[in-house]
Amino acid sequence: MNIQLNQSVQQLLLANKPEGPVVAIVSPSGYSPNPEAVERGIATLQAQGCHVRNYTDAASKFQRFGASDDARIAQLYAAAQDPEVDIVLALRGGYGLTRLLPDLDFGMLAASGKLFVGHSDFTALQMGLLGRTGAVSFSGPMLCDDFVRDELSGGLSKFTINDFWQCMTQSSHTVVGQVEDNPQMSVNGTLWGGNLAMLAHLVGSPWLPKVQGGILFVEDVNEHPYRVERMMLQLLHAGVLDDQQAILLGDFSSYRLTDYDNGYDFAQMVAYLRAHLPVPVFTGLPVGHGRDKATMVLGSRAELVSDSASFSLTMSGYGSLLGR
Helix, strand or coil: CCCCCCHHHHHHHHHHCCCCCEEEEECCCCCCCCHHHHHHHHHHHHHCCCEEEECCCHHHCECCECCCHHHHHHHHHHHHHCCCCCEEEECCCCCCHHHHHHHCCHHHHHHCCCEEEECHHHHHHHHHHHHHHCCCEEECCCHHHHCCCCHHHCCCCHHHHHHHHHHHCCCEEEEEECCCCCCCEEEEEEEEEEEHHHHHHHCCCCCCCCCCCCEEEEEEECCCHHHHHHHHHHHHHCCCCCCCCEEEEEEEECCCCCHHHCCCCHHHHHHHHHHHCCCCEEECCCCCCCCCCCCEEECCEEEEEECCCCEEEEEECCCCCCCC
């Protein structure tokens, strides 16, 4: 099922690149168990005016990965070195990028000027880009499942798709959260973060950026609140949260509470973090592994403004399809 982009997004796409953006699909982590879904996702992108170059190959999957380690690196390099490619879009997450980090040429990837897009396991690549080169990337939708959802899974998200293209076609982008009881403040800083498990995993490695005065956002899936708390404390104890301006919690879905939790739930975990972290903690950021997700510009300059009922996060000064 395809969706109709809103008129403003269609106009921006035509204004910035009349022939349509070129999107490269790569699988640096897992593979899609359903090749038909990949074709459906490609058709969705084409219906939205994109030219698609698929560097993945279902026949080349290796164990639980999209291909061998060398072949997955080759996909990234081929997409980065193709002069016509604008966006490099991850096929899906899973696991696998950690194995590639020591062998990746982050300088070459950054110098390519491509717009690297994905989330989940893709956070490892994005943090490496930011930490090693300062390059901006985009925490946003992936081919699977964001461009392939059928009616049984709720269909494509108009919010996700339109928010993504708005971000890709402008030099500033604003995400809004409608939540009460967040701290009331206004701060500026470098936006960074992504999948919490990947951030915790990178602690102590050369691929985790050392961001001062930043605005950190985190999200995850299948992680019980106590594991979320434990990973946040790991970041705290490792000094990662030192000098951050704010922490934004996105969606943490698909966990299961039991009687053993005895009243300990997500809200209680957030209350504990707010009492023990030296950084203001916000909830309600619309990012995560669910159907609706905003696109976040990692490494951009961001302004967070919050009142008693809502907050806005405005990202600016980043390269997009504008002017390519």
